[in-house]
Amino acid sequence: MDMNWTPEQTALRHMLRELLTESDETGVWKALAEAGVLGLSVAPARGGAGAGMLEEQILFEEAGRAILSAPLFSNAALSAPLLSAADSAAEDLAALIEGRRTFCLAWAGIGRPYWLNRVAIDDSLQVNGTSVGRTLSGLRRLVPDLPSADAAVVVGAGPSLHLVDLDAPEITIRPNAALDTTRQLADLVLDRAPSRLLSSGPTAAAALDATFRRAITLAAAEIIGISECVLGLAARHASERHQFGRPIGSFQAVAHRLADIYGDIEMTRSLTMLAAASIDNGNLLPADLAAMALSAQRLALSASEAAIQVHGGMGMTWESPLHHYYKRARYLRALIGPAAVHRKTVSDHLLQPSRAS
Amino acid sequence: MQPDDAPQEAAFRVRVRSWLAAHAKESPDVESMPGSADVDQWRRWSRALYDAGFIGLTWPREYGGAGLDPAYLAIWADEVAHAEVADHLGLVGLGMAGPAIIDHGTEEQKTRLLGPTLRCDIVWCQGFSEPGSGSDLASIRTNAERDGDHWVVNGQKVWSSWAHMADWCILLVRTDRTAAARDALSYLLLDMHTPGITVRPLKQLTGDPEFNEIFLDDVHVPLDMTLGPPGQGWQVAMTTLKHERATLGLGLASRLDAAVSSVARLLGQPGPDGAATAEDSDLNNRLVDAWVESRALRLLNLRVVSALRCAGDQPPFGAVTKLRWSEANQKLMQLATDALASQALTTDARNPARDWVFRQLRSRGNTIEAGTSEILRSVVAERVLRLPRSR
Numbered sequence: 001m002d003m004n005w006t007p008e009q010t011a012l013r014h015m016l017r018e019l020l021t022e023s024d025e026t027g028v029w030k031a032l033a034e035a036g037v038l039g040l041s042v043a044p045a046r047g048g049a050g051a052g053m054l055e056e057q058i059l060f061e062e063a064g065r066a067i068l069s070a071p072l073f074s075n076a077a078l079s080a081p082l083l084s085a086a087d088s089a090a091e092d093l094a095a096l097i098e099g100r101r102t103f104c105l106a107w108a109g110i111g112r113p114y115w116l117n118r119v120a121i122d123d124s125l126q127v128n129g130t131s132v133g134r135t136l137s138g139l140r141r142l143v144p145d146l147p148s149a150d151a152a153v154v155v156g157a158g159p160s161l162h163l164v165d166l167d168a169p170e171i172t173i174r175p176n177a178a179l180d181t182t183r184q185l186a187d188l189v190l191d192r193a194p195s196r197l198l199s200s201g202p203t204a205a206a207a208l209d210a211t212f213r214r215a216i217t218l219a220a221a222e223i224i225g226i227s228e229c230v231l232g233l234a235a236r237h238a239s240e241r242h243q244f245g246r247p248i249g250s251f252q253a254v255a256h257r258l259a260d261i262y263g264d265i266e267m268t269r270s271l272t273m274l275a276a277a278s279i280d281n282g283n284l285l286p287a288d289l290a291a292m293a294l295s296a297q298r299l300a301l302s303a304s305e306a307a308i309q310v311h312g313g314m315g316m317t318w319e320s321p322l323h324h325y326y327k328r329a330r331y332l333r334a335l336i337g338p339a340a341v342h343r344k345t346v347s348d349h350l351l352q353p354s355r356a357s
Numbered sequence: 358m359q360p361d362d363a364p365q366e367a368a369f370r371v372r373v374r375s376w377l378a379a380h381a382k383e384s385p386d387v388e389s390m391p392g393s394a395d396v397d398q399w400r401r402w403s404r405a406l407y408d409a410g411f412i413g414l415t416w417p418r419e420y421g422g423a424g425l426d427p428a429y430l431a432i433w434a435d436e437v438a439h440a441e442v443a444d445h446l447g448l449v450g451l452g453m454a455g456p457a458i459i460d461h462g463t464e465e466q467k468t469r470l471l472g473p474t475l476r477c478d479i480v481w482c483q484g485f486s487e488p489g490s491g492s493d494l495a496s497i498r499t500n501a502e503r504d505g506d507h508w509v510v511n512g513q514k515v516w517s518s519w520a521h522m523a524d525w526c527i528l529l530v531r532t533d534r535t536a537a538a539r540d541a542l543s544y545l546l547l548d549m550h551t552p553g554i555t556v557r558p559l560k561q562l563t564g565d566p567e568f569n570e571i572f573l574d575d576v577h578v579p580l581d582m583t584l585g586p587p588g589q590g591w592q593v594a595m596t597t598l599k600h601e602r603a604t605l606g607l608g609l610a611s612r613l614d615a616a617v618s619s620v621a622r623l624l625g626q627p628g629p630d631g632a633a634t635a636e637d638s639d640l641n642n643r644l645v646d647a648w649v650e651s652r653a654l655r656l657l658n659l660r661v662v663s664a665l666r667c668a669g670d671q672p673p674f675g676a677v678t679k680l681r682w683s684e685a686n687q688k689l690m691q692l693a694t695d696a697l698a699s700q701a702l703t704t705d706a707r708n709p710a711r712d713w714v715f716r717q718l719r720s721r722g723n724t725i726e727a728g729t730s731e732i733l734r735s736v737v738a739e740r741v742l743r744l745p746r747s748r
Contacts, residue, residue, distance in 0.1 A: 003358055004358065004663045262741060263680065281361065347645050
């Protein structure tokens with residue numbers, strides 16, 4: 001047992017923090033690609049850096065802390081593992097890792113629960129074979145980072161995974177005004193759009209399930225980064241803001257609420273480290289992923305809301321950056337899925353007769 | 358980073374598990390108060406654990422320990438909790454007095470006291486808190502006047518667990534009336550058989566007299582039983598509390614984990630009032646919350662242990678383990694007694710649920726003892742978040 005970050009992992013964190021603070025919006029993607037972190041946990045044989053989920057956790061904690069608006073989640077968390085699982089997508093994966101092309105994942109159908117799970121997939125997508133190849137028709141909703149992406153991995157019933165170039169004329173992108181202003185959410189309308197099949201049936205199901213488990217873990221990591229950042233902002237504000245002749249952070253009602261957020265962050269980080277390490281070890285307990293999800297969901301709201309409360313009226317305004325963090329946290333919370341589902345996973349694990357022994 | 362056991366750790370876990378399975382019958386009831394009736398059983402059990410090589414795991418070899426890193430202590434805590442057997446009786450000695458003597462003691466103090474502490478020939482109690490000094494420990498008034506080659510101690514201590522059966526006491530006293538509060542304290546090692554000591558048990562919520570008051574009237578303590586230099590008692594006490602929080606955390610998290618499993622079993626059974634408790638969504642949700650908290654706490658403790666092993670110092674997140682444990686344990690015990698419904702309303706020996714009743718009542722103290730939750734939150738706020746002090 002050793003739950004310390006290794007020196008290499010700590011160095012990665014420092015490198016990323018510096019890179020993300022110093023790069024401007026246009027330069028950051030190139031910088032991330034040059035640092036080799038777009039395919040951080042992709043196998044070296046497939047052009048990746050061959051690191052693991054703990055390194056990915058660090059990457060996403062830092063991305064959350066920096067409230068990165070570049071499409072890291074769509075590429076590194078969602079698309080890379082799916083492209084990596086398909087032999088026919090080697091060139092696309094290389095383009096993703098090198099930062100030449102960006103990808104997004106279009107999985108959620110209409111009238112289905114919107115979260116990182118196969119329950120989001122509906123069967124309305126039409127796949128037609130033609131003499132020149134396959135085409136897709138239908139709609140995928142609330143696709144993160146779609147407007148800026150070059151290509152989309154589209155998920156159909158079965159499940160099936162298809163790759164679609166987004167510059168085709170058979171594609172319509174309908175942007176939404178997203179709650180999270182730092183992450184675009186658009187609907188994808190396909191009208192006999194040319195596509196390539198990546199995989200289908202059990203192979204696609206396994207790739208999707210593994211990707212969703214990883215992505216939920218990395219959404220939790222991003223929530224941790226966001227929460228750590230807003231806690232720092234709140235602590236600074238509470239030290240500087242004076243009322244009644246004292247810094248407000250000297251009032252225990254303020255201080256203790258922030259102390260509890262610190263505890264929530266470290267508890268969630270611990271569960272996320274376990275999930276990340278277990279994914280790499282191949283022994284992830286579904287209940288552990290669910291415990292992490294429940295903990296991260298609570299943290300997503302509690303940290304940002306405490307920070308807004310401590311900032312008082314200014315916390316409610318766009319003068320303060322807190323609203324970006326709050327809205328991003330709310331979006332990630334939705335991606336992690338309904339608490340009731342995760343509660344049931346834990347409950348089943350605990351109340352199984354075999355577990356009682 | 359690797360949350361799983363390394364091969365040597367796994368081998369140790371197997372050895373502990375099989376030994377405990379073979380000897381579990383000899384353990385005293387974990388929930389029992391080692392009173393006069395079964396104190397011999399507690400001492401025999403503690404000695405057996407020592408003879409089997411499980412006590413003093415992290416103590417240096419030269420003082421009778423095994424010289425292992427704290428990961429082994431975590432494994433030990435896990436296995437003892439899940440086997441539902443008692444740990445060594447002398448937790449104050451192993452977790453506080455012993456490590457403080459190892460850090461600050463003279464060779465004579467070490468030779469005389471460390472070995473017997475491991476073997477449970479010496480049981481320790483703690484004389485820190487006073488009626489007027491709880492959270493504000495530096496304000497203690499128990500006084501020690503120097504007289505030749507000994508101190509003469511007068512005053513009163515309180516909340517001393519096991520003092521009624523303890524052989525020795527780690528005693529914090531004021532030895533200088535002129536110096537500022539924290540430079541005026543000394544740390545004494547007090548033989549509880551010295552004349553002038555009166556121990557009065559305090560009945561607690563459970564009805565058991567676990568805590569005691571200690572009255573000290575002209576008690577003579579040899580000068581060479583001062584631990585660390587006179588006037589440095591505060592610093593010595595702080596290392597003592599650091600050890601307490603680091604090692605206690607492991608045992609507590611493991612017991613919590615085992616208790617969650619027990620409560621899960623409780624919820625799996627038909628309720629005493631005919632209600633199917635597992636289908637009660639409120640109880641079920643609270644069980645899930647308890648497991649999530651317990652799981653996270655276990656990992657957080659492993660992170661503390663890993664950091665201690667590597668850096669030797671408590672990492673900042675070590676400040677939240679006791680706080681989170683105490684609140685989680687209280688909620689879990691409330692859940693257990695809610696699930697037991699009317700069975701939790703009687704405490705007769707024939708009520709099979711009576712242990713839960715006592716455990717719930719005992720848990721009420723968790724957020725008060727060893728640092729109140731209010732103090733611990735202020736510690737996090739001031740030392741970790743660097744917020745301005747509240748006083």
